[in-house]
Each structure stands twice: as structure tokens, then as C-alpha cells.
Amino acid sequence: xxxxxxxxxxxxxxxxxxxxxxxxxxxxxxxxxxxxxxxxxxxxxxxxxxxxxxxxxxxxxxxxxxxxxxxxxxxxxxxxxxxxxxxxxxxxxxxxxxxxxxxxxxxxxxxxxxxxxxxxxxxxxxxxxxxxxxxxxxxxxxxxxxxxxxxxxxxxxxxxxxxxxxxxxxxxxxxxx
Ligand code: NI
Numbered sequence: 001x002x003x004x005x006x007x008x009x010x011x012x013x014x015x016x017x018x019x020x021x022x023x024x025x026x027x028x029x030x031x032x033x034x035x036x037x038x039x040x041x042x043x044x045x046x047x048x049x050x051x052x053x054x055x056x057x058x059x060x061x062x063x064x065x066x067x068x069x070x071x072x073x074x075x076x077x078x079x080x081x082x083x084x085x086x087x088x089x090x091x092x093x094x095x096x097x098x099x100x101x102x103x104x105x106x107x108x109x110x111x112x113x114x115x116x117x118x119x120x121x122x123x124x125x126x127x128x129x130x131x132x133x134x135x136x137x138x139x140x141x142x143x144x145x146x147x148x149x150x151x152x153x154x155x156x157x158x159x160x161x162x163x164x165x166x167x168x169x170x171x172x173x174x175x176x177x
Contacts, residue, residue, distance in 0.1 A: 001037040004052040009092050009140070010161040018048075018055045018136040021071050024114035028058065032069035032112035035060040044090045044176035046128040048135030051091050059132035063125045070117060073109040073133050078102040085127065087141050088176045094160065094167025096175055097153055099144050101127045124174065131177040141177075 007013055021028065031054065039047040039060050048059040058071045081103040088096040104122040107129050111117045121129050131141060142153040159165035 001033050003041050004034055004038045006038065006042065006047075006090050007051055007053055008161075009157050011091075013050050013053050013055065014091055014135070014140065015138040016050065016055055017138055018050055018057045020057050021110075024071055024110055024112065028069075028071060028114075029112045031058065032060060036062070036067060036069070039090075042090050042176065043173040045124070045174055046132045046177040047090060048132045050135055050138070057136045059135065061125070061128045061132065063121075063128060068117070068119070069112040070107065070109040070119070070129075070132075071112065071114075073107050073129070073136070075105050075129070075133060076108050076118075077106040079104040079126075083123065083127075085124075086171075086175050087127065087131065088171035089131070089141055090176055092140065092142065092157060094171065095142075095153060095156065096171040097142070097145055097149060099127075099141050101130050101144075105129050107133070128177050 035047050045063050046061045049056045060069045079102050082100050083103045084098045084100045086096050087099040105126045106120050108118045145153055
């Protein structure tokens, strides 16, 4: 297994649409193992393909001692109830803002062996699923913030990427998706 470099805000790969995986193969098993290792070392609770420069629809997650990989994930149901909670991202280091997400979601996809998987998540796990699937569409959590919070976050990200600001206090691993 290998720890992969994580792409940081400003890298155009984070804004691209990832493509569906047409055939799950050995490369995906190795990628899933490397992404899981990278996520743990970071540390965070979710990691999506584009964050390691892979424009394929794949993400890994680890919450409450359970973990997995989902390929070609689709949200098939979401609760009307929403929860607002602090959220950070491995690609946006030092930044955390409250983000509103569906409280529960059901997703379907394939695991790293190409077997169908159906997962239900609530709370943090639901948040991870929604955050990682956003990554596959080039969407970052700051895009989900209401104005003027979004504008503030984008300004801070620009300052950080230009070296005009130093990252704030670390964001807890369980809020880093
Ligand atoms: Ni993220």
C-alpha cells in the first residue's frame, strides 16, 4: 500500500467531473487500498478519487470503526430532514464551516471487487457520503455555504493558496471529509 499525495484547493482536478467506472479491475482494488491508507494517515473519514488525481467515480470512507469503498455511487434516497454541522475537507486544509446536509441517505454502487453494495447512512456517515459524491462532480463543501459565508470562505481559500494567510487551528479528523 502507498500513501498518495492529496490534491489541494487550486488544483483544477478538484473541479472536474469524474467518469463512471465501466469495469472494476485489479487497479481499483489497489487504488481502494491506497486511498484507504491515505485517508487514515491524513487523517480523515472520507476521500474521493479526484482528491488523489484520479478522475473516476470512487470514494473511500471510515466512520465508527467501519470502512469501505464505493464505486459509481448514486444517492437513491435522502431524508427531507437536514442537519447542519461543522465540515472540513482534506483538500481545503485548515478550513471548517457549518454545512447543511440531508440527515439520512441511501446509496448504491459497487465495492472494490465489483460487487453491488447498498448502504444507509445517518449523521456523520450520511454527511460523508454526500460530501464524497459531491467531489466526484467537482463540487466542494464551500459551494454549499450560504452567502456571505461562501464568499468569506472562498476569500480565505484564495489567501491560503497565495500564502497570504496561515491555516487556522487544525480541524478534527472526524470533521475532515
Ligand atoms: Ni473533501
